[in-house]
Structure formats: structure tokens, C-alpha cells
Amino acid sequence: MRFLRRFSARLMNLTMRRNNTQRLQEEMEEHIALQTQENLRAGMTLTEARRQALLKLGAVEAVREHYHAEQTLPLVESLWEDLRYAVRQLVKSPAFTIAAFITFAVGIGVNTAIFSSMDAVVLHPLAVPRLDRVVTLSEERVKGGYEQAALANYEDWLRGSSSFEELAVRKEADMTLTGAGDAAHIEAAVTSASFFSVLRSTALFGRVYGPEESQPGRDAVAVLNYAFWQQHFGADPGVLGRKIELDQRSYTIIGVLPQSMQYPSTADFYLPFAPTPAQLSDRVERNYLVIGRLRDGVSVQQAQAELRTMAEHMAGAYPATNQGWTVHVESLLDGINGPYTPEYYRLLMGATLFLLLIVCANVANLQLARGVARRPEIAMRIALGATRWRILRQLLTENILLGLAGAVGGLAFGALFLHLTLITMPARVARYMSGWSNISLNGRVLFFSLLIAGLAGFIAGMAPAVDALRVNLVDQLKAGSRSSVGSGRTHRLRSIFAVVQISLAVALVIGAALISKGMNAWLHVADFYRPGTILTFNINLPKSRYGTPQKRAQWYDASLTRLRALPGVTQAELVSALPYDDNGWVRDVELENRPSVPGKLLSTLYLPVSAGYFDALHVPVVAGRVFNQGDSLSSLPVAIVSERFVAEHFPGQNPLGHRIRIGGRNSNEPWLTIAGVAKETNYSLWDSVQHTAVYVDAGQIPPASVTYAITATGDPLSVAPAARNALAGIDPAIPLDTVETYAQLLHDNLVGLAYVAALLGFDALFALFLAAIGIFAIMANLVSERTREFGLRIAMGARREDVLRMVLRRAGRLTAIGLGVGLPLAFALAHALAGMLHGVQPGDPLVFVLMALTILIVALAASWIPAWRAGRVDPMVALREE
């Protein structure tokens, strides 16, 4: 209390710049006058009386200093002085200041941009209060493998567990929207009303549905997702109360969710889940996603333990359905992010912080050079009585100020950088990444930028400041202001910084080169299929009108006939997933008369295709036969299996004629007779081990949704309108999704990786540039300091080439050390990258050698100008200089 009062009084004095020195002066004069009078009365002479009075008062200067210190806050005051001094010093050397500012701004800017997208995507993908308390619950096979939950089990959890404040359930539904513009295929999240309260989410406007609407017959209300509202309804606020049709059923729109609520990220609509009694007692259909909010003080492990105990009881009560099942609880955040995204971001953030280190080394190097020139100034200040701590503080203030100025520039640069990233990424990214649309420069980002700016300033300033302090006072003052030759120590320090820069740049450049090479391999992985000539789109036949295989088969048949008749179309086929598009359906498979091994389920990629698919996509059938007109709904069901399938399940045998069944034990799918063997084809970009594949005839076993592949003679996109018309002629309510070329489809799948590659490439280029500047600066400095020596050498008969070679040799040595440190670093980075590399080994010798050579050449090229200048020194001028 007392302290606070004193502090505020002092703060007031400081801010009002109130000065009481006059008052003290007057008081002391009065004091002396009174004491003198007293002394006179005691019988002293006037001079003696005054002398004694002064003696008694004591050291006036010390009193004054104490008084001043008491008056204001000395630390703040000197900080203010330091700042003003720093600004004056920075303004005095504009070239240095601008160079340091720009390097800081770019370094901090890139960090800001990457941090802000990481913050939005990985750390805070949803604007959900206390997101860390929200978990997902899934059922887990004791033998291994997760599944979603069955509704009756969820109901038991709801009633029997005490770990959760609330639980909610949702399922996904594909629907067709009509009654609002063109027919569109949408994805809906069908949720319990508690879904919104678990996430603590309210509507942006309108309202979300409540429990009373989660009953059959009263559930015809819909809540819109923000992005869908923007795209499909033009952000019209009058959308509330509007009637729309989803799968021919009428719904009323009652609310719109805020932009920050993108969960699940693919949902366009939220509809109330009104379970029927039959659904509520179902323990077989495990296709409900359950989320819950943990009670305060309950950990994820505790909640899981409680549910596992319950699962044991349930296994006893319902052995037919629950035997062998337990429960898995994990944080929702982990589930949203998946394994890859955080890893990508960690990698990028790491690489970018590397870059910041290079920036620091660069500024430190510049500061060291400047420190040499400032030595007389510092010597003078020390001689005048400034303490070393005071000077250190002053120099650090200067650097932190530079760093903070860099932060301001960095925020501007970061905003621009982010904007460029956002506009170059396809809009579809937001569907895969929940937080993508939340990316912005918010308070956390601002704090992060200021923090790294302060740190960067400190790191960059520490070594030069300490170095500057170690001046030899006497030598320096004697030499006067002329001398600005750095000591050996300074040179060593500068060399170390140059080496650090080079070695970090080596690591970044090699990492970026590897990932670019891999990226390139990936982009061309499907070239064999000539993806630029193929138009693709998806269609989805709604269950309500295409519930029977006959209807679907008819539709597919009719569509292919019409598409093939279009001008410019050479081939039109359909498949459930194209090579490399990672869209395939992995299902259990069972071999006839083959005992199954307990705990080991066989799985395979299940691919319904049209008969011409093998020819159109150049997937040759190497044994047996291709599907043909004879394969129909009424004929014997057949399958074509991949070479890997044969190698795994029929090694050394002829697979033809054997029978397999999709769907595992007790499946109600028909047995399929193997009629052919197709050449191995990859259906995934990412999986290192490819699945086996089973093809069936889409005319014989028609699926609900397929992808069309239409080969065109010209630009495939120009066929799209005609294709749309042709299909609308069969059923206008069936929308075409993601109409694009096969090449675009593949690029979209690679967009996350392309983002990583591009940013890493930027980091690497900038690092290389800074390293080049670093080595240039140190060489230029060396040459200017040794001009006289070079002049002498030339005067003594050294050839200019010798001098030039001497300088270059030194640059070469620094670079070689940098490479020596950087290559192992690059190797470590390459191994961290291994998961993102394709068609290139982490230790790819070509990349390593080429990049090391590039760096050597860049470093020598940067040193060439100073070296050339050294060789051109005029001996007469150089010798006369001193």
C-alpha cells in the first residue's frame, strides 16, 4: 500500500516531468543559512561558520542524486534515455539500420505468417471454449481397430457414466438440396441437440435446435454452416424461415453458425437427429460419432477407464454384439488435426525459426562490423564514468528496438504473406482443415511476433554488445578516432556467425531441394494416365429414388451412352476411385474355403468400374478376361483382382475360378468368381504399402456414387457443359460434383504438401541470400581493413591474382567449415522430412552434392567483389593512407 503510493507519486513525477531540484536547492540553501547563523551565535567567524555548516550538510552531490532517484523512477528514466540515444545512433547509420530492419522484418514476417496459420489450424481450429475438455468416444475392438459407436451403446454411456458434463452424437449424411437454385449435393451433420451445448456453440444469428426438435415429426429444421450460407445463399440474412428441400423432404432454416465453428469441416447443414425406437436399441450399426465434454478435474484417461469398465459389463449383458469391444477416448483436437497436419506445421515452424536464427546471425554480423567503428565512442563513455552494465544495457536496448521495429515491418510483411497464401490456396482446403477460414493476425499472433522480435533483437545484440565492451580503454583513447581495426577476437566472432549462417542455410536449402524434388516426382506420378486429357466429376445417386441395383445400373448405362455420344469425347468410363486419388473404399474380404486366422482381417480396395475402364486408364488385364456385356445383374457375379492380390492370397496358383466375398464374415454380399487379373496400379499417393485391389463390374454390382473419367480430344473442361446437359437429360436433380480435370484433382490432393514445399523453398532462398550477404560483408570488411597489407604485398611483387586467390581461399575455408557443420544438420532434417518425400531418398546424393556446390558457388561469388577489389589495390594509395 505504502509502496504503491510512493510508486504512483514517482510515476506521476516522471510522466508530468515535474522537477523538484529547485525546491531541494532552496531548502539546502536555507538549511545552510540557518546553521551558519547558529554557528555565528556560537562565536565562530563568518567564514568558519559557513564552512562548518557546509561540512555538516555533507556531500551535496550525493544528496542531490538520492533526492533525484527518490523523485522519479531511475530505471524507467534511464530506459527512456537509452531509447532516445538508440534512435539517434540508428538514424546516424541509415544503411545499417535499413539493412537490419529489412532482414528482421522478413524473418519475423515469415514467422508471424506461419505461426498465425498454425495457430488457427492446429492450435485453435474451433472457437470452442476450453476445447481441450472436449473428447471423442469411439468403440475399439479388443483385437485392434477403432469403429464409430452404436446408438444403444451411446445411450448406455449417456445414462451410466459420470465423467462427462454432456455427451452428443452425430452422423454424416449425403443429401441432395433442391428448392434453392441448382440441385446440389450437400453433406449434412445430423446431430443431437446437445451437440451445440457440448461445443458451447451458439448461432451467429437465428438459433440452433433444442431437444424438443429431436423427435420424429418435429425435426424439419436446419441450421446452416457459415461457408455454405455464404456460397449458396449469398450471405443473405433473410434466409431465416426459408423452406428448402433435402432429399425431397421440406426443412425450415432456423439459424446460421459463425465462421469459427467449422466442425465437422465438411458439413453444409446441421439437422436434428430424431432417432426411432429401433435405432435406439441398435448395437450393431456402429456408425455414430460421439463427442463429450469432460467434467472439471476428470482426465481423458479417467474417462476412458470409466467407460472401459462399463464396456466390460455391457459385453456380459449383450455378448452377441458387445463381446470383444471396448471404448477409446481421445481429445477432439487430436482427432481434428490427424497425424499429418501438426507434423507439417511443426516442420515448417522449425524451419522458419531456423531462418530467424540466420537473420539474427546476419544482424549480429552487421553489428559487429559497426561495433568496431563505434569503439572510440564506447571507450569515451567508459572513460567518462559510465558503467559497463549501463553500456551493455544501452547496446541491447538499441538491438531490441531494432527487433521491435522489425516486428512492425514483420507484421505488415506477414499480413501480405498470409493474404498471398490464402488467395493461392483452393477454396476446398477449408473443407479439409477446420481452422483454415479462421486464419488471421489476432492477439496471440501479435504477442508471438513481439516476443520473437524482442528475443531476436536480444540474441543478435548480445555477442556484439559484449564484444564492444571489451575495449582496451587506453589503447583506444590513445589511437583516437582514426583507428577502427577490429581485434582478432572480433574477426573470430564474425567468422563464427558467417559459418552459422552458411551451415543453417545448407540445411534449409537441401531440405527444400529434397522436398521440391519429391514434389516434382509426385506431380508427375500419374503422367502415365495423361491426366491433362481426362475430365472427372462425381455423382451420387440418392437412396430414396435409386434404392435398387436395377435403377442404378440403368442410370449408369444411360449416362455412359449419352456421354460417349458427345462430340470431342473419345472415351467415357466410371470408377469408384481413380489411381492416386486416395478415394478408394477399403473393405474386408473373405476367401472361399480358406480358414480365417483369428485377429487377422483381410482387407482390400473395392473398386466398381465400368467395363471399358481398363482400356481407358491403361490398366491391362494380364490373365483371364475383361468385364463384358455378358456381365449383368442377372449373370454370375465376377471380379478381377490385382496382381498383388494374387501374390498375397494365391501365391503360385491360378486364381481364376476361385471365389471371394466382400464384407467379411456373415456378409450378405454375393460370392464373386475371379475372372481376371489386372496389372498392379496405385490408388494412393501416400500409402507406402499399397492395398490389394478387387474390381467388380459397376453394371453388375452398381454402387451409389461413382467418379466419371471422360477422355477428350481437346481441352477436357470444354466438354463439361455438354456433359452436364447430357446427364440432366436423364435426371435434372442429380448434381455433378467437383468438375475438373484429372490433373487438377491430383494437384488438389497435393496442395498441403505444395504449401510446405513452397514455404520451405522461400525459407531456403532467403537463407541463402542472407548467407551470401553475410560472407560478402565479412570479406569486404576484411579487405578494407587489410588494404595496406595488400598494397604492401603488391609493392613487394605479389601478383594481383595471388592476392585475389588469398581472399577467396579464406572465403572458401569459411564456406567449407559451414558445409561441414551444415551437411550433418541437413541429413538430420532430411530424415525428419522422410515421410513427405516421394521418389527421392532422404540421403539423395545428387541433391546433396548439387546443393553443396550451389552454396559454395554462391559464397565464392559473393566474395568475388571484395576479392577483386583486394587485387586492384593501388600500392601507392594504400601505403599513403596511414
Add this chain to the structure above:
Amino acid sequence: MKEKSDVQQGTLTLMVLKTLETLGPLHGYGVARRIEQISGNLLAVNQGTLYPLLLKLEHEGAISSAWGASENNRRARFYKITRDGRNRLQNEAREWQQTADIIAQFFKLEAGDFS
């Protein structure tokens, strides 16, 4: 310059407050003189150190100050104890008394008392 020990600093504060309480408003010299008269050598030299202390006490709200006229009719700064200052003086005086009692008690003990 050698810093005064905490005890001395604390004593000086207490003396200033007590002086102002007993004698009413005083200027710096008056306070210094009074303390010199009573405590002897504590303020015989370096009387100037009183002024930073007075300013500190003023910042803490224990005393207030105003310009007035001194005995020889010149402008002088007069210090006056505030209500806060009186409370503080009371509390601190009590604490001093307690400490002093304990110490006195302690030194009165004979060797035999410890056995």
C-alpha cells in the same frame, strides 16, 4: 557512498515522524537540529541525507509539506505529519518497543537460566 544500515534508516524515519508529531510543522533544518539534540551523533554529519528521506515520506503519504516563512523571514519548506503518518508512527513505535523489550529481556538472562 556507504548506505546506512536498515536499522539506522528505520530509526531515522521514526525520529523524523516523532519530531514532527511532538513539535508540529517544522522545516528541514528544524528537524535535523532536533534529532541532533536528542540522538547526538546520528545526524551530526551528513544532515543533507534528511532531504531525500523527507521526500520519500511525503511520497508515501506519511507527511505533507508547504512553503512558509522561516525564523529569519525567508522562504522555507515546512513539513507536517499526516493522519497516516501518526498511525504509522504508533504502529512502528509499538513494534520498536516490543523488539526492545525482547532484546532487553534476553540480555538480562544469567548463564544459569539456560540450564
